[in-house]
Amino acid sequence: MRSSRAGWLFVTPALLAIGVFFAVPVLAALVLSATDFDIYALADLNNVRFVGFGNYIRLLSTPLFWQALKNTLFFVVLGVPTSIALSLGSALLLHAGVARAKGLFRTALFAPVVTTVVAVAVIWMFLLHTRYGLVNYGLGLLGLPRVDWLGDPRWSMPAIALFSIWKNFGYNMVIFLAALQSIPGDLYEAARIDGASAPQQFRYVTLPSLAPTLLLVSVLTIAGYFQLFAEPYVMTQGGPLQSTTSVLYFMYEEGFKWWNLGSASAVAFILFFLTFIITRVQLALARRWSPS
């Protein structure tokens, strides 16, 4: 018993920190999401009404919320697979050893991850400029028409996704690279002796060995991509035509711009449940597909 008491003693500081900085705020937000706490509540707390699920119901009938959800899903569907494929591809290339100056490339591809979103977003705004941008110049060389990347509602989200992928894929690449380096070489040797071609080696040796890493990377990436905020905040302020208003950007406007803290808390919980459900589905699928 004494040892268990000592154990509790050791975890108490951590538990306290988690309680004060996580559990209490989350509970407070949950309570807040059941009220119509807004700017009038700052004048007089009697102006707060308990609305139960009212905020959630009202959000579900708010066109902009649905649009934000649609935009975010579009961003996730477009961004996550592309980003993971790019990370895996570049990790394989770096690992294969065909590339010279491996260290240089590793650093160059990882560099965007450690740069500031705001600073590189400004550079990307120049790159994506309709008239003078390098991207459209490239399209022009290929004989393709100019695209109004950040001003056209059809292209704004792909442009943001392009920027996000470039900004983030290096992180997953490093994780993949570490996983690739830990695959024992004798597996490949055995495969080669059995006459497996390079694609077969990839399919039957590399991919299964990477499965746990792939799961981890996809869970992290999806959770991260659902929280799209800084890119539209800096580059488009949610426009044009709300085409880059993500769920988090919508929440930020509700909460901090219009001070509808009740409604903003409800948005946060909806996003949480959405991410939670998707992660559970991923884990369930991973369990079903795992060989054991």
Place this chain on the structure above:
Amino acid sequence: MKPRPDQRRAARPRRIARLALAVALARVTSGCDAVSTPTLELWAAGREGEVVSELMPEFEARHPGLRVHVQPLPFLGAHEKLLTAVVGESAPDLAPLGNTWLPEFAMIGALDPLDDAVARSAVIRSADYFEGVWSTNLYEGRQYGVPWYVDTRLLFYRRDLLREAGFEAPPSDWAGWLAMLEALARRFAARGENDKTPIYLRLDEPELLIALAQQTGEPLLRDGLRYGNFRGPGFRRALEFYVNMFRAGLAPQHGMTQIGNLWDEFARGNFIFYVSGPWQLGELERRLPPELADSWATAPLPGATGPGSSLALGSSLVVFSGSKRKAAAWSLIEYLSEPAVQRRFYELTGDLPPRRETWTDERLTSDRNVAAFRAQLERMEPTAPVPEWERIQKEVAIISERAARGALGIEQALAELDARADRILEKRRWILERSSAAAGAQEVTR
């Protein structure tokens, strides 16, 4: 207070901790080395926040024993920071507040009413201020601010290119304006200049549309500011006029990101007109090539019938109700409202002074482009004084952008705007009904 490197290397943990404590204490006390002299806290956003401290030495010389600490705020975060400070009871003594924010701050009780102070003041005379901007400082019959500078919107145009197209003077009403824009569009088309449009308008900025709608004399909210009045004839006319500029190809259907450098495009003659505020005067002088210095001009906003009104925007000095130095804060407001000080402030920022006496100075009257603003300042309409206005205006931006791009018809857009405004104003209606019910109950018991 920073330790030298050689010291730092020698320092043992405890000494480092002691040093850190000393540094921290030094920071805290330097913020108020005012144990003896009382210090006024002034928060100001944007460029004004950076330069207003240059006006402070004279104030401090006139008020020995009083000091002013100016805290500049970034412009984009200013509203949130001030609101959070009020909630956290750490608001400054005074601040310039965007006058569209004033109803919100007054409603939550963050501001000190200034009616008595204004009535007693020898410096601040309400009759000397432009009426439009003065009235933005009233909320439910009480005064909470004194205008510091005025902001409004009017026309900037290329005089030379307009003259080339055969127009000697800028337009003064909607019909004349439209005729001019159409003639310019035909001229561009005839010359094969497809990249050019007669006017450039930012689709995400609803200010022009609001100003046009207010020119019609019909309020945008009805029934004691409880419901939207967008389906009323005034706003309908303005929206039709505004949307037509985009649908008829007189203005490009761009958002804000499209134009990389407004001044370059203006210099190239890619558009003849645009609508903006007083800060553009300085920008144009700085950024246009010198040979174009005489080629541009400003003009008051054309009206529905004859010269029109524009928005009464700007910034007002307010005293926060939590301040412990309200009298001192008021004396600083009076100082900043003196015509001589306002002229110096104008030289520092280019912000337009809110009172007529300041405008008698030659530095302000000699510039023809500033004179157009002077004319506009006599014709300004405040926006609806409800805390929800900014939010409603954002919806106007969203819906009018859809309508301009052709995604919504005029009728649909108007209905949608009324629906959204009514929903935003729901809480206001509930509060007004509750307080009138309470008042009714009191009547009965009497």
